[in-house]
Amino acid sequence: MTIFTAQEVRKTFTNGEIAEEILKGIDLSLHEGEITALVGASGSGKSTLLTIAAGLQPATDGQIIFDGKNLTAMNPGQIREIRASEFGFIFQSAHLVPFLTAQEQLLLMLEVSGSKLTKQQQKKEVRELLEQIGMSHRKDAYPASMSGGEKQRVAIARAIIHKPKMLFADEPTASLDSKRSKEIMELIQNLTKTLGITTLLVTHDEDMLSYADHIVTMKDGLVE
Numbered sequence: 001m002t003i004f005t006a007q008e009v010r011k012t013f014t015n016g017e018i019a020e021e022i023l024k025g026i027d028l029s030l031h032e033g034e035i036t037a038l039v040g041a042s043g044s045g046k047s048t049l050l051t052i053a054a055g056l057q058p059a060t061d062g063q064i065i066f067d068g069k070n071l072t073a074m075n076p077g078q079i080r081e082i083r084a085s086e087f088g089f090i091f092q093s094a095h096l097v098p099f100l101t102a103q104e105q106l107l108l109m110l111e112v113s114g115s116k117l118t119k120q121q122q123k124k125e126v127r128e129l130l131e132q133i134g135m136s137h138r139k140d141a142y143p144a145s146m147s148g149g150e151k152q153r154v155a156i157a158r159a160i161i162h163k164p165k166m167l168f169a170d171e172p173t174a175s176l177d178s179k180r181s182k183e184i185m186e187l188i189q190n191l192t193k194t195l196g197i198t199t200l201l202v203t204h205d206e207d208m209l210s211y212a213d214h215i216v217t218m219k220d221g222l223v224e
């Protein structure tokens with residue numbers, strides 16, 4: 001089932017007098033519970049498309065439909081609410097809050113997402129997810145003492161602790177070696193399949209494509 005579509009999405013950036021159309025009418029459908037990998041040369045517009053799809057910046061033209069709702073017709077407050085409660089994000093670096101422990105990062109995310117769980121239930125969810133990602137023994141660790149792989153594990157857990165419908169991941173393995181990259185992709189695959197999360201994954205690493213259900217290639221502002 002299709003849960004997300006981009007229709008005729010265009011994006012033009014203007015630098016001074018010069019306008020450049022980066023996205024030239026993108027159509028994209030994402031199916032529930034599947035991982036779609038978005039590939040293409042550096043500068044082809046992958047991150048631009050991902051951030052527009054995720055409601056982080058507006059399109060110049062076109063429509064984004066998520067779960068029957070037209071994101072492009074919403075006001076910034078409505079989009080923010082959808083982002084907080086229904087979307088999860090992972091980027092190249094973990095962007096953890098330096099003064100929070102692994103456990104606290106996840107508890108904060110639950111709160112921000114507007115979780116209706118009691119504090120006790122929230123703590124239980126966090127404990128179980130830390131267990132699932134193999135970080136139970138590091139629950140009280142601060143980011144400064146974590147390895148790159150550990151940080152990215154916590155970042156993944158933080159992205160899905162509120163059980164979002166969509167996960168947007170922009171080159172989540174770009175700063176890791178190939179062994180860690182595979183572990184991280186396996187983790188993303190396991191967690192998203194278990195929870196039925198729909199994932200849009202930007203990557204330029206060919207080895208990561210085996211984890212995707214679909215591969216979409218961007219070229220010259222269009223998808224092939």
Ligand SMILES: Nc1ncnc2c1ncn2[C@@H]1O[C@H](COP(=O)(O)OP(=O)(O)O)[C@@H](O)[C@H]1O
Nearest residue numbers: 013014022040041042043044045046047048049
């Ligand atoms: N905010 C912006 N202002 C102007 N140009 C931008 C902006 N964001 C991206 N671009 C340009 O859009 C093009 C595509 O960028 P990007 O989406 O980051 O590509 P990719 O992720 O595929 O490497 C690049 O030429 C980049 O310089």
Ligand SMILES: [Mg+2]
Nearest residue numbers: 046047048170
């Ligand atoms: Mg990019």
